Amino acid sequence: DGGITQSPKYLFRKEGQNVTLSCEQNLNHDAMYWYRQDPGQGLRLIYYSQIVNDFQKGDIAEGYSVSREKKESFPLTVTSAQKNPTAFYLCASSIGRLAKNIQYFGAGTRLSVL
Amino acid sequence: EDQVTQSPEALRLQEGESSSLNCSYTVSGLRGLFWYRQDPGKGPEFLFTLYSAGEEKEKERLKATLTKKESFLHITAPKPEDSATYLCAVQARNYGQNFVFGPGTRLSVLP
Numbered sequence: 305d306g307g308i309t310q311s312p313k314y315l316f317r318k319e320g321q322n323v324t325l326s327c328e329q330n331l332n333h334d335a336m337y338w339y340r341q342d343p344g345q346g347l348r349l350i351y352y353s354q355i356v357n358d359f360q361k362g363d364i365a366e367g368y369s370v371s372r373e374k375k376e377s378f379p380l381t382v383t384s385a386q387k388n389p390t391a392f393y394l395c396a397s398s399i400g401r402l403a404k405n406i407q408y409f410g411a412g413t414r415l416s417v418l
Numbered sequence: 419e420d421q422v423t424q425s426p427e428a429l430r431l432q433e434g435e436s437s438s439l440n441c442s443y444t445v446s447g448l449r450g451l452f453w454y455r456q457d458p459g460k461g462p463e464f465l466f467t468l469y470s471a472g473e474e475k476e477k478e479r480l481k482a483t484l485t486k487k488e489s490f491l492h493i494t495a496p497k498p499e500d501s502a503t504y505l506c507a508v509q510a511r512n513y514g515q516n517f518v519f520g521p522g523t524r525l526s527v528l529p
Contacts, residue, residue, distance in 0.1 A: 346519035394461055405515050409461035
């Protein structure tokens with residue numbers, strides 16, 4: 305069953321702690337994305353990757369880091385530099401070609417601060 | 419400044435009461451407009467893609483249309499299970515393969 309798997313579903317971060325959110329896809333998509341969703345706001349792009357071993361900053365990259373060592377995986381680390389990390393985090397993937405660039409989403413990870 | 423807005427912010431309908439949601443955009447070089455449905459605590463689910471003005475797509479009780487400045491999502495005879503937040507997103511020349519999302523419309527359909 306093809307899809308995007310995000311884990312964990314819920315995550316709690318302590319002061320000064322780095323936490324990593326997992327995103328795995330088996331759709332054979334080239335492009336992957338991380339978004340942050342806050343109540344009443346649209347999805348905001350944190351980082352994106354069009355190909356393995358390459359990624360670019362989105363609109364709100366400060367306090368976050370990513371890696372793309374495998375096509376299937378695009379983990380997001382929320383560092384202690386991110387002072388307001390409480391949000392719903394969504395991972396998406398797409399074929400990567402402009403003509404059919406529908407983004408498909410995982411179920412999300414809700415991050416809260418203890 | 420490129421932006422995507424959606425109206426209304428929230429909409430309450432009685433079951434069977436048809437209505438429309440609006441997505442307005444000001445971007446240069448629209449490549450595609452996308453509609454998603456999002457249930458509480460879940461990821462967005464893809465509904466439609468529209469690429470050019472005049473295009474229409476339908477799926478069950480939903481119909482999406484596109485003009486040069488906006489898109490409408492028409493809901494005909496809605497049911498309670500249509501309750502969700504509906505998001506629109508645009509892909510434009512300035513953003514390559516990336517999307518710009520609107521804030522969404524929260525739809526509640528009462529039985």
